[in-house]
Amino acid sequence: VAPLRLLLSMTSAVKRCLNRVGPYGNSTATGQEHGQEGEGEISGGVDSEDTDGELATEEVEEGRAGGGGGGGGGRGINESSDPWDREGVLLAIGDGANDVAMIQAADVGVGVLGKEGRQAVNNSDVAVPLFRHLVPLLLVHGQLCTERLSRLITYSFYKNLTYWGVLLAFQFYCGFSGQALIDDISGSFYNVVLTALPILVVALQESHAPEPSISLLQHPELYNAHSPLSACRFWMEGVVLPLFHSAACFFIPMYSATPFGTQPAHTLWVVGKASYMAVVVVVTVELLLTTRAWTKLLGTVCLLSVAVAFPFLLLVWRLELAANYLDEATVGAADLLFKSPYFWMSMVAVVSLTAGSRYLERAIRWIYFPDPFMTLAREFHRTTTTTTTTNNGP
Amino acid sequence: MTSPTPQGEGTSKKTNEPRNTKITQQTLPACKPILEPVWIVFIFFAIGVVLVPIGAVCLYYGLKPVEISARYDQTCVQGASNAEREAYLYQNAANDSMLRCTIQLRVTADMPAPVFVYYELSGYYQNHRRYVKSRSDMQLAGKTKGLATNLCDPQERYDGNDSLPINPCGLVAWSFFNDTYMMAVSTNDSNLLPLPISDQNIAFKSDIKYRFASYTPQNFNPVIGPLRGGFNLSADSGGATPKDNQRFINWMRLSALPRFRKLWGRIDRDLKAGSMVSVTVYNRYNTYKFDGRKSIVLGTTTWLGSRNPFLGVAYLVTGGLSFILALVYLVLRLARPRKFGDPAALSFNNHPGASG
Numbered sequence: 001v002a003p004l005r006l007l008l009s010m011t012s013a014v015k016r017c018l019n020r021v022g023p024y025g026n027s028t029a030t031g032q033e034h035g036q037e038g039e040g041e042i043s044g045g046v047d048s049e050d051t052d053g054e055l056a057t058e059e060v061e062e063g064r065a066g067g068g069g070g071g072g073g074g075r076g077i078n079e080s081s082d083p084w085d086r087e088g089v090l091l092a093i094g095d096g097a098n099d100v101a102m103i104q105a106a107d108v109g110v111g112v113l114g115k116e117g118r119q120a121v122n123n124s125d126v127a128v129p130l131f132r133h134l135v136p137l138l139l140v141h142g143q144l145c146t147e148r149l150s151r152l153i154t155y156s157f158y159k160n161l162t163y164w165g166v167l168l169a170f171q172f173y174c175g176f177s178g179q180a181l182i183d184d185i186s187g188s189f190y191n192v193v194l195t196a197l198p199i200l201v202v203a204l205q206e207s208h209a210p211e212p213s214i215s216l217l218q219h220p221e222l223y224n225a226h227s228p229l230s231a232c233r234f235w236m237e238g239v240v241l242p243l244f245h246s247a248a249c250f251f252i253p254m255y256s257a258t259p260f261g262t263q264p265a266h267t268l269w270v271v272g273k274a275s276y277m278a279v280v281v282v283v284t285v286e287l288l289l290t291t292r293a294w295t296k297l298l299g300t301v302c303l304l305s306v307a308v309a310f311p312f313l314l315l316v317w318r319l320e321l322a323a324n325y326l327d328e329a330t331v332g333a334a335d336l337l338f339k340s341p342y343f344w345m346s347m348v349a350v351v352s353l354t355a356g357s358r359y360l361e362r363a364i365r366w367i368y369f370p371d372p373f374m375t376l377a378r379e380f381h382r383t384t385t386t387t388t389t390t391n392n393g394p
Numbered sequence: 395m396t397s398p399t400p401q402g403e404g405t406s407k408k409t410n411e412p413r414n415t416k417i418t419q420q421t422l423p424a425c426k427p428i429l430e431p432v433w434i435v436f437i438f439f440a441i442g443v444v445l446v447p448i449g450a451v452c453l454y455y456g457l458k459p460v461e462i463s464a465r466y467d468q469t470c471v472q473g474a475s476n477a478e479r480e481a482y483l484y485q486n487a488a489n490d491s492m493l494r495c496t497i498q499l500r501v502t503a504d505m506p507a508p509v510f511v512y513y514e515l516s517g518y519y520q521n522h523r524r525y526v527k528s529r530s531d532m533q534l535a536g537k538t539k540g541l542a543t544n545l546c547d548p549q550e551r552y553d554g555n556d557s558l559p560i561n562p563c564g565l566v567a568w569s570f571f572n573d574t575y576m577m578a579v580s581t582n583d584s585n586l587l588p589l590p591i592s593d594q595n596i597a598f599k600s601d602i603k604y605r606f607a608s609y610t611p612q613n614f615n616p617v618i619g620p621l622r623g624g625f626n627l628s629a630d631s632g633g634a635t636p637k638d639n640q641r642f643i644n645w646m647r648l649s650a651l652p653r654f655r656k657l658w659g660r661i662d663r664d665l666k667a668g669s670m671v672s673v674t675v676y677n678r679y680n681t682y683k684f685d686g687r688k689s690i691v692l693g694t695t696t697w698l699g700s701r702n703p704f705l706g707v708a709y710l711v712t713g714g715l716s717f718i719l720a721l722v723y724l725v726l727r728l729a730r731p732r733k734f735g736d737p738a739a740l741s742f743n744n745h746p747g748a749s750g
Contacts, residue, residue: 144420170521173651179523181650210426252708258699259655261510264598265699266655268521268648293424297417321604324539326531328648332600342699345452349708356441356716363723366429374428381428 093134095120110134139223140216144207150229151290152203157238159195159283163187165246166275173254181250181272183329185316194280194309197301198287207293208373210380225372237290245286245354249278252353256346265340269329273313273337278350280309285355289362292377310338431727438720445713453706455698460503462671463514463691470495470677480622480682487618493677497690498670505665505694511591512655512693513573517686520566520649529564534636534646536607552613561612562636568615570645572625575658575690576674581666589671591659593632597640598647606643608635622680655691665692 092099092106096116100123103109111124112131121127128137163182170181180187209215209222216222253274257266264270284302291298313334320327337343366374412418471493473479486492519525530543543550546563560568577589615626625631625642633639644656665671673690681688693700 174521174523175519175652177519177521177523179521179526205420205422205424207420207424207426213421252705254650256702256705256708257650258702259510259512259657260699261508261660261695262596262598262657264601264644264647266650268526268650271650293426295422295424297422324537326535326537326605328529328531328605328646331604332598335600336598340699341697342705345448345698345705345709348448349705349712352441352445353708353712356438356712359437360719363429363434367431367434377426377428381426 091138093131110137135220136213136217139220140212143209143216143223143228144212146228147208148203148206150233151206152199153229154234154238155199155202155287157234158242158286159199160191161239161242162246162249162279162283163190165243166250166279169247169250181268182276183269183272183327185330186273186276186313189312190276190280193312194305195283198284198298198305201295201298201301202287202291205293205295205298206291210377215376215380219376222372222376241286241358244357245282246279248350248353249275249282252350253278253343253346256342256349258342260340260342263336263340265336265342270333270337272329273333274343274346277309277313277337277343278347281306281347281351282354285351286358289355289358292373310334314338431723435720435724435727438716438723442713442717442720445709445716449706449709449711449713451706452698452709453703455696456703456706457701458696459694459699459701460501460505461691461693461701462499462501462505463689463693464497464499464673465687465689466495466497466673466675466677467681467686467688469497470675476682476685480680483622483678483680483682487622487678490676490678495675495677497673497675499673499690499692501665501667501669501671504667505692507662507664509661509663509665509692509694510596510657510700511575511577511659511661512691513571513575513658514653514655514689514691515571515681515686516653516689517684518654518681519652520654521651525565526648529566529646530562531605534562534567534607535605536609552616558613560614561609562614566646566648567642568619568624570615570625570631570642571656572623572631572678573688574630574676574678577661578672578674579665579669580672581669586672589661589663591661593640593659595640596657596660597643601643601647602637602640606637606646608637610635621683622678661692 089108090106091108091110092102093110093112094100094103095112095114097119099111099120103111103120103124108126109124111120111122111127113121113127113129126137128134167180167182170179171177253271257271257274259266284306288294288298288302313330317327317330317332317334320330365371370378416422468479471479471482473482483493527545528547528549530541530546532541533543543559543563546560546565549560549565549568550563552558552560575591577591578586579589580586611627615624627636627639627642628634631639632641636642641658644658647656649656671692675690677688679688698705
């Protein structure tokens with residue numbers, strides 16, 4: 001009986017938590033769905049003959065809009081097992097062997113390590129030791145994970161489209177013949193070496209809420225208040241923005257280039273290198289401007305990524321020559337470029353134009369149209385500075 | 395969150411716990427910048443303050459070089475249309491003296507040495523993909539191993555004859571610019587003195603050192619081409635081998651835009667303002683077929699390059715916008731102050747704002 005009471009109090013605590021109304025918005029979806037459903041709610045009973053707790057077979061329904069999903073047990077899911085029939089994402093949690101079917105059928109299957117053995121855990125997507133860990137799983141890890149994934153997706157489109165935009169813009173000047181402004185070797189290093197690590201670090205470490213293990217639990221209403229990858233955000237940040245940035249990376253080096261006596265700074269491949277370096281710097285700066293948590297690791301990785309581009313270009317043609325391969329695109333181009341004021345001046349111009357306009361957009365967002373996490377960050381910052389508590393990790 | 399304790403796993407200390415370090419627990423100390431109005435104004439002012447003077451300097455040095463130029467493809471040849479001019483070119487290709495003309499350039503300001511002589515071509519797509527591929531850098535460097543000259547087609551074999559390979563092959567080399575110029579300068583006492591144009595030290599040093607070799611070309615434009623263009627490699631064109639002919643080296647360096655200049659020579663002598671430069675042009679190159687243009691340009695340079703105000707303008711525009719935005723924002727803040735970070739201002743929130 002004591003475990004039963006514990007279970008019931010835990011379930012009601014979770015329900016209360018998810019139904020809570022806070023200053024950042026109402027937690028609408030979960031509360032209402034449970035009222036409508038009438039079965040499979042969190043407040044399930046205990047069937048002592050069957051398993052240690054029907055709790056183990058309950059579903060916690062979470063959805064952004066609309067209901068869906070069946071009631072308790074595997075039967076309910078099978079009734080509407082076609083994923084396209086349902087709206088929202090279904091999470092099932094269980095700890096016994098009889099829960100395996102339900103866990104496998106759900107979108108997110110959570111297994112609880114416990115006395116029932118390892119069957120549920122072995123078939124689950126996420127294993128937790130105790131039922132109450134479901135709350136931080138959803139609120140902290142779930143939100144952080146979706147934000148990181150959406151950041152990764154958007155940025156991957158952004159950095160590739162910036163590169164592509166430069167190549168596209170050049171087509172207007174080369175008679176649409178398909179000539180690439182940037183040579184192949186630099187191009188192959190772009191995605192794999194020079195821009196791969198920063199976004200990897202962001203996708204692993206980014207935290208858009210201050211002290212997420214504290215603040216996200218304090219404000220569960222944030223869960224439904226903000227969609228991390230709306231269509232608008234993806235198209236604007238991932239598709240339209242890189243077109244502007246690539247225009248800056250193309251036009252400024254191209255039109256600033258002049259024949260400088262014997263230095264061929266205005267020739268095809270040298271201007272291409274200048275554009276290429278501009279793209280590398282611009283996409284890295286863009287990442288730094290939109291990331292909300294700057295760690296030393298991220299800073300180091302970004303700095304290294306940009307810094308490596310310089311010796312890379314200087315080294316590539318020397319290695320080619322050593323291998324007896326002649327290539328107009330690379331020989332002497334980088335040396336010339338890094339010695340000419342045209343290059344450094346146009347780089348500063350490109351970066352200040354793109355980063356400056358991006359910073360302006362960020363400023364307008366933060367001041368006039370903050371998303372809930374920005375407001376949360378400000379509140380948190382204000383309370384911690386006024387009460388002078390330390391801001392270190394938990 | 396507690397870590398899972400192994401149940402009944404025996405007394406072994408080995409567990410599957412992840413290491414409890416800052417990086418695995420994702421609690422790396424982080425700086426989480428918050429954009430605050432004061433900082434925003436400051437940063438935009440700073441950007442403006444840095445960029446505007448740089449722009450002014452770039453604009454000054456961008457406009458400082460002196461340039462004098464004249465287009466000559468239409469005035470140099472008889473004919474009212476490009477088709478007629480081209481016909482004239484075809485008729486008189488063998489007769490150099492019929493293709494000669496003189497144009498006058500007036501020196502508008504003092505031009506300190508070295509004065510660079512460029513020819514400017516317009517409507518000429520050296521950046522077209524098919525043209526860019528049509529060359530063999532290995533051949534130009536005198537390498538014999540790993541030669542792949544099939545990309546040079548149709549300029550790989552002379553007249554399609556397999557026993558007559560062209561070296562240097564390809565369209566880029568074949569279309570080597572063949573107009574030449576002679577200059578004379580007269581000051582106000584109208585004494586026409588010849589102006590020597592040097593063709594040494596006009597090519598990129600890395601190119602001369604690494605990419606071009608001294609060898610005798612084979613089957614390379616031995617006669618005047620059927621399309622009337624394309625110099626051979628000889629003393630007339632600037633050198634008998636690719637390495638010696640720096641004008642050829644410059645030609646082989648592909649240009650980025652369809653309107654480009656290439657360095658043809660340098661004048662190591664000052665030109666005084668007010669003098670007249672008389673340029674004798676041998677107008678051999680056929681740009682009439684594709685309605686291209688040819689000009690002769692004399693220009694000086696500064697540390698920033700030739701005459702080009704673009705960079706200065708770009709800096710001034712960016713810096714100016716930054717200043718304006720900082721001012722606008724400052725005015726907005728003073729005129730309509732709003733509480734910073736007020737959740738009640740959130741549009742979707744019909745709950746009275748609670749702080750903290």
